[in-house]
Amino acid sequence: MKPISYWVHKRAFITPDRIALIGEKESYTYKALSNKVNQMATLLQHHFHLQKGDRVAILSQNRVEYMITYFAIAQLGLVAVPLNVRLTAKELEFQIKDSGATIILYESRTAKLYDEVCNYVNFENAYYFDEPFEIVEQPLIEASVNTSEDPFIICYTSGTTGRPKGAVLTQDNMFWNALNNQYAIDITSNDNVIVLLPLFHIGGIGLFAFPALLAGGTVVVPSKFDPKQAIEMIEEYEVTIVMGVPTIHDAIRKHPLFESANFKTVRWFYSGGAPCPKELIEAYLDKGLPFGQGMGMTETSPTIFMLVQEDYKRKIGSIGKPVMFCDIAIVDDNGNPVPRGEIGELLIKGPHVMKEYWGLPEKTKEAIRDGWFYSGDLMRQDKEGFVYVAGRKKDMIISGGENIYPLEIEQVLKELTAINEAAVVGMQNEKWGEVPVAFVSLNIDIDITENEIINYCSTKLARYKIPKQITILEDLPKNATGKIDKKALLNLLTREGRI
Structure with a gap:
């Protein structure tokens, strides 16, 4: 050719x-x-x-x-x-x-x-x-x-x-x-x-x-x-x-x-x-x-x-x-x-x-x-052959033997009008191995508390999928193509001694 x-x-x-x-x-x-x-x-x-x-x-x-x-x-x-x-x-x-x-x-x-x-x-x-x-x-x-x-x-x-x-x-x-x-x-x-x-x-x-x-x-x-x-x-x-x-x-x-x-x-x-x-x-x-x-x-x-x-x-x-x-x-x-x-x-x-x-x-x-x-x-x-993203294999969180797909939680979080962006990562936990934690940024002029976010998740997700911690940031870190940089979020957890 x-x-x-x-x-x-x-x-x-x-x-x-x-x-x-x-x-x-x-x-x-x-x-x-x-x-x-x-x-x-x-x-x-x-x-x-x-x-x-x-x-x-x-x-x-x-x-x-x-x-x-x-x-x-x-x-x-x-x-x-x-x-x-x-x-x-x-x-x-x-x-x-x-x-x-x-x-x-x-x-x-x-x-x-x-x-x-x-x-x-x-x-x-x-x-x-x-x-x-x-x-x-x-x-x-x-x-x-x-x-x-x-x-x-x-x-x-x-x-x-x-x-x-x-x-x-x-x-x-x-x-x-x-x-x-x-x-x-x-x-x-x-x-x-x-x-x-x-x-x-x-x-x-x-x-x-x-x-x-x-x-x-x-x-x-x-x-x-x-x-x-x-x-x-x-x-x-x-x-x-x-x-x-x-x-x-x-x-x-x-x-x-x-x-x-x-x-x-x-x-x-x-x-x-x-x-x-x-x-x-x-x-x-x-x-x-x-x-x-x-x-x-x-x-x-x-x-x-x-x-x-x-x-x-x-x-x-x-x-x-x-x-x-x-x-x-x-x-x-x-x-x-x-x-x-x-x-x-x-x-x-x-x-x-x-x-x-x-x-x-x-x-x-x-x-x-x-x-x-x-x-x-x-x-x-699906039955017609259309494909849906469930997440990255390396991002999957295993908590108490249960598989948790961060994308599922992120989609629930973004249902809230107050939330602009959301990312979920796994945090090490002595009892469960890993637990999900969430980082979010908020839309301007809309207030919401961490407890309100968790309470909403509890109506949509099984208990083990609910984020154990919500961190509100002004903006979530991104790479050159605009994707949320989860490595940077994991580094943030590391610096704070949470992982």
Whole structure:
């Protein structure tokens, strides 16, 4: 199969004048994008002397050059190492050294962090995005790329348990993910998608930037997420698909412009990354806006499940069914399929599943067995085959021999209008082994006490599931994609001597 840079170059031949990328300051037709990809590839090859397999670290907020660089890297058979700009320099040191990246690309907004990183890492080369492209007048030497075997992206997981792991994704992985998304929600050349997730995250490129470019559509790239700007850009550029995590959709919903915006061109608001509260979904549906849910993982490029047009209203709360080129199984601890309706671990098989964990053969063998990727996610499937998230296997609390799924408690907590966000973790207990404790943030101008919260839970949950302690915080800690960071909450318990 050809490198995915072929998508851009072929589109430059088929539809040269169609708009491919729109940034805050510039836009590119497919012809112009093709030229920029070739320029960047030539710069990396001849100015920095990079060869197939070399790792390229990218430390940047969202910008069109980020997308250009991904395709240039694909063209040369290089390996992208996108870095989370919210991490500290010390945290980034591990990922850079682990990947073996010898060059880093950065920008003005990350220059301070880059300087801090340089206290720990000696790069052979660095490139500053904010300088004009250097035109290298030398012929580009095409690399021989095995798109199914050669690494394309090393995308580091969050490392909630131990050291971060680098999921190695190939160009074929990204191709099949693009097809899976196209077939699920009918992405075509008529679509304009907006990237509200960070491009250093697999969701930023896989949902739905790459699928849209393969289809010949247009990708709008704000430099960062701001709800006001997002609403204005959706309207200005006639965006048809808006992808985000629940916190992004909630911020848009709560902005004053939401009520007056008609979003007349939007045919999908789509959510993933974390369970979406029913109340949030209904806020969009009540406005007549299609709102779907899906689920994916870094290791699956990322899409696994999506709700389609026929089902998004009648299956609120479900993440849908597996996408076209993806098989799943839901199994017990012995690897046997569980009956529908019962909770088990999700296994995934398909051409979008990662090649390996970088430099971790034992972890790879543990995760991928007999062709199946063991996700660690707990799911249940209804009689029609629609899947619902039950939580993470590692998050499951075992109290007095009983399994407690934090997500079930979190959903009950968020039924209270006073509660904005909720997260449940297990606290060590001498008698029961573990007991559930909850962290919540409150909506403005609505008061509620810890006892009132516990009393409400007692009307909805079995006694052993009721949180033994409620901690009210101004905001719950989050990672780069807006997910609540339970590792940080566990650390808070540790600092307070409660675990």
